[in-house]
Amino acid sequence: xxxxxxxxxxxxxxxxxxxxxxxxxxxxxxxxxxxxxxxxxxxxxxxxxxxxxxxxxxxxxxxxxxxxxxxxxxxxxxxxxxxxxxxxxxxxxxxxxxxxxxxxxxxxxxxxxxxxxxxxxxxxxxxxxxxxxxxxxxxxxxxxxxxxxxxxxxxxxxxxxxxxxxxxxxxxxxxxxxxxxxxxxxxxxxxxxxxxxxxxxxxxxxxxxxxxxxxxxxxxxxxxxxxxxxxxxxxxxxxxxxxxxxxxxxxxxxxxxxxxxxxxxxxxxxxxx
Amino acid sequence: xxxxxxxxxxxxxxxxxxxxxxxxxxxxxxxxxxxxxxxxxxxxxxxxxxxxxxxxxxxxxxxxxxxxxxxxxxxxxxxxxxxxxxxxxxxxxxxxxxxxxxxxxxxxxxxxxxxxxxxxxxxxxxxxxxxxxxxxxxxxxxxxxxxxxxxxxxxxxxxxxxxxxxxxxxxxxxxxxxxxxxxxxxxxxxxxxxxxxxxxxxxxxxxxxxxxxxxxxxxxxxxxxxxxxxxxxxxxxxxxxxxxxxxxxxxxxxxxxxxxxxxxxxxxxxxxxxxxxxxxxxxxxxxxxxxxxxxxxxxxxxxxxxxxxxxxxxxxxxxxxxxxxxxxxxxxxxxxxxxxxxxxxxxxxxxxxx
Numbered sequence: 208x209x210x211x212x213x214x215x216x217x218x219x220x221x222x223x224x225x226x227x228x229x230x231x232x233x234x235x236x237x238x239x240x241x242x243x244x245x246x247x248x249x250x251x252x253x254x255x256x257x258x259x260x261x262x263x264x265x266x267x268x269x270x271x272x273x274x275x276x277x278x279x280x281x282x283x284x285x286x287x288x289x290x291x292x293x294x295x296x297x298x299x300x301x302x303x304x305x306x307x308x309x310x311x312x313x314x315x316x317x318x319x320x321x322x323x324x325x326x327x328x329x330x331x332x333x334x335x336x337x338x339x340x341x342x343x344x345x346x347x348x349x350x351x352x353x354x355x356x357x358x359x360x361x362x363x364x365x366x367x368x369x370x371x372x373x374x375x376x377x378x379x380x381x382x383x384x385x386x387x388x389x390x391x392x393x394x395x396x397x398x399x400x401x402x403x404x405x406x407x408x409x410x411x412x413x414x415x416x417x418x419x420x421x422x423x424x425x426x427x428x429x430x431x432x433x434x435x436x437x438x439x440x441x442x443x444x445x446x447x448x449x450x451x452x453x454x455x456x457x458x459x460x461x462x463x464x465x466x467x468x469x470x471x472x473x474x475x476x477x478x479x480x
Numbered sequence: 481x482x483x484x485x486x487x488x489x490x491x492x493x494x495x496x497x498x499x500x501x502x503x504x505x506x507x508x509x510x511x512x513x514x515x516x517x518x519x520x521x522x523x524x525x526x527x528x529x530x531x532x533x534x535x536x537x538x539x540x541x542x543x544x545x546x547x548x549x550x551x552x553x554x555x556x557x558x559x560x561x562x563x564x565x566x567x568x569x570x571x572x573x574x575x576x577x578x579x580x581x582x583x584x585x586x587x588x589x590x591x592x593x594x595x596x597x598x599x600x601x602x603x604x605x606x607x608x609x610x611x612x613x614x615x616x617x618x619x620x621x622x623x624x625x626x627x628x629x630x631x632x633x634x635x636x637x638x639x640x641x642x643x644x645x646x647x648x649x650x651x652x653x654x655x656x657x658x659x660x661x662x663x664x665x666x667x668x669x670x671x672x673x674x675x676x677x678x679x680x681x682x683x684x685x686x687x688x689x690x691x692x693x694x695x696x697x698x699x700x701x702x703x704x705x706x707x708x709x710x711x712x713x714x715x716x717x718x719x720x721x722x723x724x725x726x727x728x729x730x731x732x733x734x735x736x737x738x739x740x741x742x743x744x745x746x747x748x749x750x751x752x753x754x755x756x757x758x759x760x761x762x763x764x765x766x767x768x769x770x771x772x773x774x775x776x777x778x779x780x781x782x783x784x785x786x787x788x789x790x791x792x793x794x795x796x797x798x799x800x801x802x803x804x805x806x807x808x809x810x811x812x813x814x815x816x817x818x819x820x821x822x823x824x825x826x827x828x829x830x831x832x833x834x
Contacts (some may be wrong), residue, residue: 211556212590212593213551213735214553214556215553215746215750217553217554251639252740253737254553254744255738255739255744256737257736257737258735259738259762260748276771277749278763280763281761281763284761284762295685297553297554297744415765419788432655440761440765441759441761441767442760443760444734445735447589447590447592448584448590449585449592449731449732449733450732450733450735451732452759453736454759454777454785456788457784457785457786457788457789462589476705476767477768480766480767
């Protein structure tokens with residue numbers, strides 16, 4: 208029989224980091240070397256319980272381990288949140304198309320993210336930073352609900368801000384007493400003067416409602432639909448364009464995405480639902 | 481293509497016995513008003529049934545079982561071998577549904593190994609349809625009541641017996657191997673076969689005379705974005721999912737994990753896009769919460785998205801969903817209504833243009 212696409216490879220959770228009250232970062236060691244491109248996703252199996260799709264949040268340059276940052280949102284993710292170090296897992300993939308990083312060369316990359324959407328963005332960000340000189344600059348606009356909802360806090364508030372060629376601005380929907388920075392949804396820290404729109408691409412990842420308004424915002428700035436990259440969230444299951452759950456018009460998000468340009472999907476109904 | 485071997489037999493039993501001698505054979509059996517498939521037993525005294533219409537059950541059952549083991553872990557299980565099998569009495573609509581499933585499960589980039597294994601082991605003995613049912617409307621979707629390809633053997637009933645045509649090397653080998661069972665076909669019978677086929681085709685056209693459209697099915701559905709047909713029809717839907725189960729081309733499946741005694745397994749089970757939580761993601765977002773939207777997605781997939789992707793309709797006009805639908809939703813009526821709406825839209829646009 209041919210290779211079985213439904214067969215997971217074995218792995219183990221080697222470390223769990225609490226990122227926010229609802230988000231944990233799981234460092235997973237696959238039994239065999241595991242390669243992926245930034246933006247592609249994997250199906251992570253909790254043995255006997257179920258599997259769910261996640262875009263790894265680590266750099267693809269690391270192939271012996273992989274970070275998967277998970278928000279407690281449904282049945283499988285809640286069970287994963289209860290797991291301890293040493294838990295065995297299964298991994299299928301990687302699936303789909305990631306970010307076409309080579310197409311970004313020579314351009315400004317305008318990243319707009321929200322909430323756990325920073326997970327795939329972190330993988331992209333680390334990929335860009337590894338060859339930062341290839342890009343004009345990398346501009347990040349990132350929002351979280353409250354200051355404690357930020358993930359990767361140490362890097363986000365510290366080392367990433369110091370990288371030459373990187374400009375980061377943060378905001379929270381609701382500030383607390385200690386938060387001195389901006390308050391408001393992420394689109395309120397997006398300004399058309401942030402980037403040279405004619406020579407830039409926009410990358411948007413976050414909750415659907417945030418992606419919708421961020422997309423409209425950058426369109427308003429003058430970004431062309433084909434220069435806006437979206438990481439779509441649908442119910443990806445088989446990962447190979449067969450089971451049907453993640454259909455978005457003629458596309459299977461698992462196989463043709465999860466990264467799409469706005470131009471590809473804009474004609475279809477309910478892309479944000 | 482050079483013409484394949486065509487032979488004649490006055491009786492079906494020797495042919496079926498020969499097939500059953502080589503592999504497991506499934507044949508249609510009348511059950512109430514419909515035919516369903518059953519394993520053929522050569523020793524049985526039961527009369528051979530030649531189905532003049534497609535069976536009730538879809539052919540996908542032979543290729544995508546309702547539930548199957550997809551993987552075991554942490555240790556991979558030895559794959560179970562599929563024995564060669566034959567299915568007798570498939571109609572052209574059934575063969576077209578296999579062509580559609582092939583597009584998805586045999587696509588080069590990601591083959592489904594379970595489907596492929598069964599597909600390769602399947603020996604297709606199709607037969608001409610000579611008595612299309614009330615719900616059959618294959619002719620409206622470019623179908624025919626007989627096959628010109630896609631089979632290993634095809635059987636056409638004639639006055640004195642059966643004309644058997646090979647459609648593949650496997651089929652030719654079979655006829656070769658069992659040549660003692662067959663005789664040459666008299667030219668008159670070939671002519672009769674053509675006459676019979678034309679007669680059934682006209683019968684289909686007559687039955688479906690009311691299904692005349694002003695555009696292709698794809699255009700009709702593409703223009704239905706604003707239509708309320710889906711919500712109106714959905715009022716009759718009781719969400720039984722029979723339409724997707726019985727549809728020979730619906731192929732959605734659900735992957736789930738189970739705990740066994742000393743291992744885990746991934747199972748693959750038929751699913752239905754008419755199910756409420758079908759497209760829901762963790763956290764509760766669901767693009768198709770509304771039943772009418774699910775009905776719309778189902779039909780848009782069949783007539784628009786699948787065509788865009790694979791170049792053919794994902795509906796063969798077999799009418800099974802019409803027969804099965806407990807709520808009385810009739811795809812033909814939806815097509816008619818949408819066609820009327822398209823026509824009205826055309827009229828309005830012409831008016832504006834004037």
